[in-house]
Amino acid sequence: MQIAVVEDDDGVGDALVEALGTHGHQAVRMRRGSDLLLGHRGVDAVILDLGLPDADGLQVLRQLRAVSDVPVVILTARDDERSVVRGLRGGADDYLVKPARLAELLARLDVVTQRRRATGPSSAQTVTQGDVVVDLAAREVEVGGAPVSLTAKEFELLEVLVTRPGAAVSRQQLMDAVWGDAYVAISRTLDVHMTGLRAKLGRPGLISTIRGYGYRWGT
Template sequence: MRVLLVEDDDEFADALSTALRRHGHAVLRTDCGADALSAPLVDLVLLDLGLPDLDGIEVLRRLRQRSRVGVIAVTARGEERHRVLGLRNGADDYLVKPFGMAELAARMDAVLRRAGPAIPPPGHRVRLGAVEIDLAQRAVYRDAAPVALTRKEFDLLAALVRAEGAVLSRERILAEVWQTTWSGVARSLEVHVANLRGKLGEPGLIRTVHGVGYRLSARPDRSGD
């Protein structure tokens, strides 16, 4: 499961991210509401309500206006009025800190069962010119012929596809694909982009936005089998 953790407490976020990854989840973390609203598509959002830029309730409202993604409010606001406010404004569940990982995992599973997956289901393919990407099956084709990608190459391509043509900063790509913010990995990112361009046979498909990051040159066409 792909999880977006929106939490401005670094110590808590680091501990929770580690626990989630141990349970097999891919974690994308941000510490503010604005970045949460522009984040790539995920299966589930864990949202702290006490954020430095936007109130968590406002983030909830905006998320719910544009997506059916499952959202669990994970917060220190434990009063009944806060729980009611969160649930009425779009939270699928409400969990008060501190809590155990077993309880969180059970609630995540329950929310995902109710909401369904936000990421395209099996058989759903994305077309970029002559290139087709099956996000669920982790398969890529060019002119119907399979293209062999490494795990990181596919994860990078999938991140760009989910951005729908928007620019992804190098920092966001490193956090999502490499699970790090260490700038020393930036060279590896450049190599992976070059490899992708070569393997896909369309060098102009992935555009460099100098000083920022990368984006696809066209918005993906989505279709089902």
């Protein structure tokens, strides 16, 4: 399991990386909240300190949750009830106070990652909506039985939407998933690619706009 260790204290961070490694995990050390927001894709879980040099960890957690549901375990020296409540309500899967026992930390990581896998999105490789068929594995699209040629970015946008049928997907989530930027919520790049995708599909209303928020797949 690849785990992001977001901790600016070198002593604590290096110890966590070493301990996780001895238990078969691949730890990625990050010292700033911005490192996590730009590098969270591809990690299976996050250990997040709240006292970070560039931003409060609770704010980083809120920004992360706007674009990702990766499991997060807060590991911090803050032991007051208000911080615990804010952390859990802000989207953390668990909350531990330093110094935490390694065995307990590993057990809690296992629990939160198993829980997310059990409730994760469908693994279906083909999505059909009317006469539109999206083959996710082959990265191919057919409309009315005829193949449609999409650019790489157009297909990636389509993939994000079709794997969340009926769900509202924000512009920020799309930008992060396709361009890897958790900060950008408004971009002409997204507008241009979305316009091209809709034109190629040729099915008005299949991708609906949610004004001021984002888009939804499905009629």
